[in-house]
Structure formats: structure tokens, C-alpha cells
Amino acid sequence: MSFVLNEDEQMLRDSARAFLNESAPVTALRTLRDEKSPTGFSSELWSSFAEMGWSGVLVSEDHGGVDMGYAAAGLVLEEMGRTLASSPFLSTSVLAATAFNLAGTDAQKSKWLPKIAAGETVIAIALDERARHNPDHIETRAKKDGNGFVLSGKKRFVNEGAGADLLIVVARMDDDQLGFFMVDPKADGVSREDRRTVDSHVPADFSFDDVKLDGDAFLSGADDSDAAYRRLLDAGRACQAAESLGVAEQAFDDTIAYISEREQFGVPISSFQGLQHRAAHLLGELELARSLVRRALTTLDTQPSQAPLWCVAAKAKATQVSRLAAAEGIQMHGGVGMTDEYDIGLYYKRAQAAGEFLGDDAFNAGEVARMSGY
Amino acid sequence: MSFVLNEDEQMLRDSARAFLNESAPVTALRTLRDEKSPTGFSSELWSSFAEMGWSGVLVSEDHGGVDMGYAAAGLVLEEMGRTLASSPFLSTSVLAATAFNLAGTDAQKSKWLPKIAAGETVIAIALDERARHNPDHIETRAKKDGNGFVLSGKKRFVNEGAGADLLIVVARMDDDQLGFFMVDPKADGVSREDRRTVDSHVPADFSFDDVKLDGDAFLSGADDSDAAYRRLLDAGRACQAAESLGVAEQAFDDTIAYISEREQFGVPISSFQGLQHRAAHLLGELELARSLVRRALTTLDTQPSQAPLWCVAAKAKATQVSRLAAAEGIQMHGGVGMTDEYDIGLYYKRAQAAGEFLGDDAFNAGEVARMSGY
Amino acid sequence: MSLDNFRKETKDWLEANCPQSMRKPIQSEADICWGGRNWTFASEDQKIWLERMAERGWTVPTWPKEYGGGGLSKDEAFVLKEEMKAINARSPLDSFGIWMLGPALLKYGTHEQKLEFLPPIARGEIRWCQGYSEPGAGSDLVSLRTKGVLDGDHYTVNGQKVWTSYADKSDWIFALVRTEPDAPKYNGISFLLIDMDQPGVSTKPIKLISGKSPFCETFFDDAKAKVKDRVGDAGQGWEIAKYLLSHERAGIVSEAAFGGLNPVSAAHQSGEVDADGKMSDPILRGDVARLTIDGLAFDATMRRVKEEADHGEGVGARASLLKYMGTELNKRRNELNMSALGYDGLLWEGEKESDGEVARSWLRSRANSIEGGTSEINLNIVAKRVLNLPGA
């Protein structure tokens, strides 16, 4: 485990930054928004993720991936956060790939992981059922029915839900264990309601009304499917934190650039000590978030048993810092920070939405206390 | 109820300020400390409180008091906070007087309230049994025994415990209701351990080992003695908050005076915007605390049924603001703020100790949530 | 007339004259009556209610009767407010003319100006907007560049204003214009009233992060302002603007601190409470408890300051402190609302009309600490004028 990027990682980060600045700058999000994109992301961009080799970042080489691990996935997400790139990368290449890696049978892996690596599918993970993330509160049921299952329940704000080809639904089984189930969003009994959110993404609510599933819809390769579910959440938290970190970093950079330019009372406003101290403090907060995110990601790769605490801590910190950086950014921009013309408001919106997914700072601080035994 | 002081109140505040500046300035506390005063307060000063007419602030005129109410008591305490005056005023004139007023029989009132008003006695209230204030956790028992009671249990950090002539002990009775019991600290079975604290006060721990009490040791005049206990806590919180407010105000004033004088880089450090913004923010926090304290005190006087929420809110805010004001005060003083020569450190210490009594900001915030139904 | 009599008469009159549909809380922006030349009433009742109230001068109860007001005393106006509140009566007319230009004219205007401009404000016939800020001159009004050149009986005005509220829907604008180029910075600005119905004035809405466009850019291109429509002396504009800004600050604060969703209701809405109503997330609950305390404290402080003002202590620069504390509090409240709603708070567009309302309010709240003097400017003012700390 290392805090310092190795050569491969540096190359990845540099190419991600260059590519996203070119192909998915903030104006791309504005276009998706203004054209009311039905999915909230661009299929074209998603295809190019595969060309860049990123879609298979967690897919083994046997299955056509590059198998670079979570630290690498986090680097891509951090750069996505910087340009507010909207893409099913987190849901498909991180969460779905993790689900298959942890719980898929060999046959399931062979079928789906190559598709993920090739960017040929968009997969959404249906987790939460309440307004706030609550991993214990799963009431969706997959009842055994002959060789298959019958699925019933509701899922809320499923990311990329509007554009998904496949859902992986977390459901409680007859023995009360949690399991992953593949569901065709167009199957009988599945209904979808799209949710256009403040950050111009389009998650969806799903209802499952006695949906019939084949036996091999169940990802049955995990010894302990509850544990696989927890691992999935941890990985998701660290990776979502990486995106939030990127949001925070760019919000901060934009703000420093703005206050360095903007003059008031005849001097750049960045020369006022009041703003300087707040900017310096923010930089400190960013450094803390950066260290935790990196630590969580590398621990997932190298000592997964030690990862949970780092993942919840990173998620809490990245949520708090990204919201703070964007809020301070608006304030330091002054009036223009409130206009749609400037990007800082878009960062504020994304920080809020990204922060909510898999638990905000309050939720994850509670997890830190619980895991630490107090 | 009024936020603006009436004429009597203004006179009281002005005379308290003048008297305490003269008779109990911060140097008086230093003397008590350096001479290791066994009680932590000066008996002489306590006598003069009676001469000033303050000891009977909550005692009816029938019993020799001036009956000015909690708002008036709070004004005295606020000024005490400003000079860090150490006196049994809160324990005797506020808490003990309140206990007698709420729960004393006519005979008990006639015997004790005049003594309180005359400053002839020091009474300590023995409440807490745990390290943090916890009003529900009372395990001290007063078992009925013939016409009297047998008292057993332990009390911790009883304010003015080292110098008290009489204890009023909160104990659980046979019906599990809480009651107030008068106990002679020198009685058989009572043992005392003095606790010299960071703020140079001397509270004491008490053990009661089958202490025999007469029947009239019980303050039996309350219809609902649990309710009387709650009322006592509320009154104590508002009044302790008033002292904390005074601590905050003087810590702030000292700090503003210091930074206005102290030069660095050729200008007064108060001209730096970084400090200016923090000072202005602190002033805002002080204003908030001031309003809550006044509101809690006047509500106790005029609409006691509405007081509990205001009392816990005031206690929480005054605790938080007094600690913040003193901590910021030390920082703005720089190196000299760390020396015993300057007073700001003494304010920091008192803010901590006063904040702990009857619950700190975290405890009282919890009470606010509970009372507000969430 | 005794106050009790006044209360009784007011109650009776309101009962007889306030249409039933005007006795319901404002549901949305559309229910607010702003008036003006191009105003379209949302309903016949809205029109009737405005006319009846304006006839008694009760759209501006404390203004003198000769200027279209009600001539009420402060106490009487308070009774009117209480009685309107008792039946949930809506405000018959909201306008920047009432809140801002009116007080300025009453203090600085000539009798003729008052007679000309105040009654149409009171009747909702002319809608006003405010032209202070300029691109590059937000908190720093002194550096403003819009120029007015004296030319006989009028000024020829050129320049650009920004953050003019509802300028695209307004009839006239009161604007700060540099008319004395040679005077020291603070003394070169005049306060001009400009009719916007002329070729030299144009507006362009600014789209905000909340998705709304309540503000405009306003352009003056050889616009004409009559000299007789200058309020106060040439060069007195800065003084008048400061007077008005303190009015604006008070307005923003009272809007900020009261009303609107709170995090406890939000938690109930989103179902994030236990069976006994306790907020499910204990750490969020702690944050909300601290907000409640500061909310109670701010409420009590506003009442205290009002009482002190009634006792003649004056608010003065403390208005800046209240504005700062109140707007920071409101931002915190909105943030905690969003957290208590969780995913539900993120909703932006959907089938229900109310979808996105909470998020819009949350985004809107960020402007509180920018408009009417930023938090930073207000902290500067408090440091200098309340604490008497030296200039940097």
C-alpha cells in the first residue's frame, strides 16, 4: 500500500484528466441537463470509457479487463468529480463488477464481466429503500419458488436507474440473508419511476410486484452473501468518496482562481486575510480528505479485512469537505456564485447528491463510532 | 416578561458590578487559590452578599428576603462570572432557597429561609452521582425508618461541599419518587472528601452510610416532589448559565482590550481581518447566549411552566459560548494567554467547570431535542 | 380612538372585506401580489383585496394619509398586523417600493416627490426595482461606474446594473449613479429615479442556480432621468443607499429566521424518525438540536433588539450582526433540511408541482449571506463600528 501514485497510476490519472477535460467538461453536464437527457448520461461517453480501458478496471484480464483495483478506479472517479462527468462508471464498473467478483458464479462472471469491461452494458445496483441510506433496512424479498424466485419490494433513487440494461437488486432471502439478484428492468412486474435530481442525474425508483426470476438470477457464488453485501458497500463508499474528493478539489481550484482575479476596493479579494485564512483552512480539510480516500482505496486493494473503518471514515470526510468546499466557494464567488453561468453552483449540487449516496457524514460518523466500539 | 432591564434591575446590576469589582475582583480568586482556602470561598464576602441584600433574592419579604426573582439572581451571577467571584450564592441563595420554596413545609421555610436571607448559613445541594450530570441516575436511597429515614448512597462534586453547614440531598424514597433531605454534614455516617478543582473551587464528594435522619429532615411540602426536583434543575441551569454568560462577556472584553493594545508588525493585532472576523462572530454568539439566558430567567419568573425548554437551551448555549470565548481569548492573547499572570486562563478554567454543572452543551442539547419531541 | 376600539373595528372591517380566498397561506410565488403597470392579477379576489386595502391606505399603514398611507401609529399598525394574522389574511401588496423606496422618500424626498411617487406605490400601480450593484462592484458600491451627465433638466445615464430584482417586470428603477466625477468617491454618487419605459433602458434576466431568474442585468444606454427625480442632493446617494441597506438587512433576516421547513418536519416527511418521533440518525439529531438552540436564541435576540429599540437604544450597526447571524442560521437550517430528507431532498423536477421546492429553497438560502451586504462585509462593519477595532 502506498500513498504515492506509482507510474501506472500516474499515467491513468493524467490520461483521465486529459480525456475528461476534452470529452466530458462541465459543459457536457449542462448539455445533458438542458436537453433533458432521459438517462442523465451520454452513451457515447460511456462507450469511450471502454476504449480508454477504464470500464474493466475491476475486471480480471481473463474476462477482458485490466484488473487495476480500487485505487485506480478511485483515480478515474476523482477526475470525474473534477469535471462533474456523468457516467455509469460507479454503478457498472465498480459496484456491479464488485458484486460479480464477490458473489457471481463462474458462469455469471464469464457472461457479465466481459460485457462490463467492453462497456456494452449499463448495470444499476438497487440498494436503498428509505429516504436516507440504511443498509440494514432491506424489506425487499426474494422468495424461493420452484427453481427460481419471486421478488417483491420497492427500491428508491437507484443510480443510473433510468438508463440501466440490468438491475442488481439486494433482497432478503427465505433465511433472512441478503443476496444479489439480477433483474431485467423491463420484466413483468417491474415498474420504474424516474427521479430527476438537483445534480441533473436521473436515478429511478423501482417497484417489484411478484417478479418471477430464474434460479440463475441469484448471484450464488459467495460463501457469505451478507458479508459480500457489506464489502460491496465499503467499496462503493470509498469510490463515491473519491468522486466527492474530485468535486471538492475542483470547487476549491475554481474558487481560488476566482478570488485571485476578482477585485474589490481596488485589490484582488484574495488579498483579504479573512478569505485567506478560510482558504488555507479549506486546503487543510482537502488534504485530510485526500489522505483518507487514498488510504481507503489502497486498503481495499491490499488488506480488505482492514478496509471497513477507512471506507466509512473516507466517505464521511469526503462528504463533509466537498459540501464545505462548494458552499465556501459560492460565498467567495459572491453574487456570481449564485448564477447558473458559473460552475460553482453545479459543484454544490453534485456534492449534496454524491454525499447522500451510501450515507452522508452523519451516517458514516455513526458507523465509525460503531466500528470503533463506542 | 421583558428583555430590557427595569429600573430595579438596572440598579441591582450596577451595584453588583461596582461592589464585585471592588470586593471580589479576580485577584480575590487568586488569593483563595494561592492560600489554598479550605472552602474555596471567602466567608467575609458571603456575609457582605447579605448586607447587599442579595442572599435573599429568592426569599419572600415575610422571611426577610427581597423576593426579586430569578432574573435578579441571574444579574448577580452574571456579574460574579465577570469577576470570577467565588461565593455560595448559587448553591445557597438560588438552589437551596428554591428547594425550600418548592418543597419546604411552612415550618421548614420559617426556619431556613431567614437564615439564607441573612447570609447566616451555607447550604450545598447534593445532586449528581456520576461523572457527567445525569438527573435520572439517582441511587441514593432514603428508606423510611419509624418516623424518620435512613440515608445511604454517594454524591459527587457537590458544589461548596467543603464549606457547607447543611446539605440538601436528593434521594430516592420507598415509592421511587425523588425527595429533598436535609443532612448535617457532620452527622454520623457522613463522610466527605474535598475535591480541589481546576477553577480553584472546592466541591466535595460525600458518602452516606446508613445516616439516620429525623422525619422533618424531609422537605415534605411539595405535592409532586419529582416535579419540584425538575424545577430546581431548571432554575439551577438558567442561573448557572447566567454566571457562564458573565464569564464569556469578561473573557471577550479582556480579549478585545488586549488585541487593541498589542502590536505586531507595527500595527495593533486587532487590525488584522482574520481576528476581526472571529471577534465579530464571537460577539454574535455572545448576543445569542445573552438573549437565551435572559429569556430563561424571566420565563422562570413569569411563566414557569414554559421555562424548561428555555433553561436547557440557555445552559447549552452559555456553556458553549463561554468555553469558546475563553479559548479564542487565549489564542488571541498569544503566548501571554498561557501565563498565569494574565486572567484569560482563569476564565477558560471557570468556563469549563461552570459548564459541567447541571449538564454541558451536549447534555442540554439532548434535552432540547427530547423536550421538542425529536 | 383607543387601541381596543381600533382592534375591534379592524377585526370587523377585515371580516367584512377580506375575501375568503385571501385568507389562506401563500402557496407559491404566484400568490404574491406585486402590482405594477403590467400586473395580471392571479384572481379577482386578489384584485378586490388590493383595492379595498389601498383605499384605506392599509397597504402602507404607517405612511401619512396624504401620501396614500393609513396614517396609523406604530401600535395601531401592530394591531392590524395581528388581526390580519389571526385570519391568515394575505399581504395585499408586496413591493420594493413599499420596503425600500418609500422609506427613502419619506426621509429624503421633497413634498412634491412624495406626492408624485408614494400614492402609486401604495395602490400598486407602479412597480419599482433597485439598481445598486454593478458587475465588479458588489459589496464595494463606491467603485460603481454607471455615469449620469447633467444636461439641462435631465441626466443622461449610461452604464450597467446587476442584481436588479424583477427588473424585467418593473416600471421604474431607483438607482445609484455617479453624477459628480470630480468629487471624492463616496460623495460623487446620486440617487436617481428612472422611468424604465424608454428606449435607453433594457433588461436581461440572470438564471440562478435555483433555476429561477428573479434578478436581471439592467442596461442604461443614453437613458434619461429628470433632475427633479433625483432624491436628496447631488452626491448624497451613498448616504441614502446606506440608510436603505439597513432596511434591506432587517428584511432579509426576518425572512431568514422564521417560517419555512425545519429539519424535524423534514425528518417526519421523509420517514426518518423512530416510532416515538425521535430522529433516526443520532448524530444528525445532535446537529439539529444545536440548530434548535441557535434558532431559539436568534428568535429571542430579535425580540430583545426590538424591545431595546423601542426603549430608544437603536439598532445601528448591530443590524449587520443580526443579518450575519440570521443568514448563517438560515443556511444551516436549509442544509439540515436536505440531510433530514436524504434522497428525497435531491428531487428537482417531477410530476408534483412542489417537487424540487426544498432543494430550490436550500440553493436560494446561499444568497442570504451575499445579498444586502455579504457576511464578510457585515463582519467588517461589526468589527469597526460595534467593536471599534481599527481599519486594516
Place this chain on the structure above:
Amino acid sequence: MSLDNFRKETKDWLEANCPQSMRKPIQSEADICWGGRNWTFASEDQKIWLERMAERGWTVPTWPKEYGGGGLSKDEAFVLKEEMKAINARSPLDSFGIWMLGPALLKYGTHEQKLEFLPPIARGEIRWCQGYSEPGAGSDLVSLRTKGVLDGDHYTVNGQKVWTSYADKSDWIFALVRTEPDAPKYNGISFLLIDMDQPGVSTKPIKLISGKSPFCETFFDDAKAKVKDRVGDAGQGWEIAKYLLSHERAGIVSEAAFGGLNPVSAAHQSGEVDADGKMSDPILRGDVARLTIDGLAFDATMRRVKEEADHGEGVGARASLLKYMGTELNKRRNELNMSALGYDGLLWEGEKESDGEVARSWLRSRANSIEGGTSEINLNIVAKRVLNLPGA
């Protein structure tokens, strides 16, 4: 010798040479060995341990052997540290000579100065203190007034220093002295080594709010300092001081962030936990959880910065940021310790020797953000040198 061999030999040597009583964690101030002319060893073992370590140069393992050091590589020194930690071996010698003067001499001293001064530091024979701050010149070292006048082979020094740690117990002082009165402010200061065993030097302890007196005022009254004992050139003192301050900052931070009581242990001590170990006060628990997160984050950041430094990225002005974040964190930790202890935390004097220790640590922590550059100064440095924002 390979690192593995070195580890094995070190382990064996420590096993054979470290007295058993020196293998227990430091219990109190009295267990620290500072050395110096007047040092009284707390125990025979303390003396033996120092002598044995000094003989190998392992009191200063990375210093060159000719100056009394161990001549170890960075990696070897790290192994030594790990092996000492493995048996809980105490540091044989702590001193400002090791932490501060040594690094300065190694970088700026002449060969003769190194030969003269470094070995006695390594052997604990001479105890040094630091003379930077003056009354009226804390963060603003440039305005310092202690004067040194050149007089043949020595300077005559007059003035007063403050915050000299343990000056009353030290033998020599390294001090910043204005020797070039005509040079620009930053260029007029020299770095002088002064023997305190002379009539012209006197000290007076400063009593702190923690009740302790680790600092003194130090007075120079025609004190003599030899010219050959000036480190660097005349006027180079500011540069050397800055170099040392960054060493000091790193030291304060590592002390601040690690070790010591934490609020969870404090809650267990005071019994403020439920049966399952959960902190009883849910709101305090939330505050502690946020502290834990920032503690983990700070720990990770220190490791990251260290790794980056090993990769040649350098720490530079980021040391100021770490110092600021670390010391603020330590203050928060101490505050929460006090809250978790409740009344128990207030104890100041009592029968047990440890009474008052937590409160003293809490009070001591307030100095973290003042000494070695205040938080405000560090934020200024970060703003200017990391973020490149312009001077105010």
C-alpha cells in the same frame, strides 16, 4: 551490513544493554532524561542507559560518528526506532540540542563548531535552550530588540528573551540577536551560542495556566558571546531560525497527534459508557466520532506527506498546514477528553499523584497553536506560499 543483519544485531544489543526499568513507558515528566551540567539522574539505570547509548552514538543515531553520532542511514535509524519500540525502550536522552541546535549546526556550522558542540549534546553533558521570542515579538521575530555589539573577539549582548524552555535548567542558549543595526530588518539578526554560566545571564520562570513553569524569561545584561560561537554569517540568523522553526513545527505536530488520552478511553475511565461500551451521551458520541475521523485522516496525512517527502516532493510550507491542522485537532481532542470525563476532568489537586493530569494536558494543549508559529501565522504562510495568494 544488510538491514536484516542490522536489525538482528540491534535487537541483541538492546536486549543485552537496555536495563529492565528503562523498558517501561514514561509515567511522568520525571522519567525523561534531559542531561546537562546539573542533571541528577532519576535512577542508576537511567544513567547507565544514557551512557551505553551515547557510547554507540545512538542518542543521535543519524549524526556522523566524528560528532558523537551513530552514523546510521535513515533506514537503519528507522530499524533502531522500531526495535526500541518493540521492547518499550525509553528514549535515553531528550534535548533541544538534539532536536534543534544539532540540525542547525549540521547544516550551518563550521567543522570546528560541530566538533566542539555536537559531542557534548550527544552525551547529554550540555543542555541547551532556545532564545527566539521576546516580549512584544512573538510571531513577529523581525522586530526583536536584543542587541549584540561587536567588541573584539566577542559580542556584548543586552536584552530580554521570553518563552525560553527550561532556561533555568540549561547550560547554554542559542539565541537570535540583532548584531547589524543598520541592515534591513531581516538581515540584521545573528544566531549566537551563549554560555549561560556567566554573571550577565539570568533567568526567571514563567508560571503557566497549567500550573507548571517549563518556560522562562531570560535576561542578558552585558553578557558575552564569542564571535567564533556565531553560527553562520553575521546577519544570517533569520534564515537559520526559519530552518529550525520548520523542525520545531514538525516536532509539535507529531507530539500533538499521537499518544495521550482519547475521549473514548476517558469515557470508560469516568464510567460514562453503556453496558455495551457505547458512550452514554449520544451527542458527545457524535462529536467524538468526528474527531476520530479527523484523527484517522491526520494520521494518514502524516504518513502520506512522509512518503511523498521520501519521493522527493518535499514538505516545505506544507509543514505550516500540518502544524495548524494537527494542533487544532489536539486541542479538540483535549476538550473532548474533558467532556467525556465530566466532573472528574475538573480535578486539579488531590491525593493521587495523577490528579489534575488530564486538566493540565488540556490546558497545555492550548499552547500548541501558539508556540512554534501561531495558527494565524501558519494560515498566512499557507495562503501565501502554498496557495500563492497576494499579501494583504
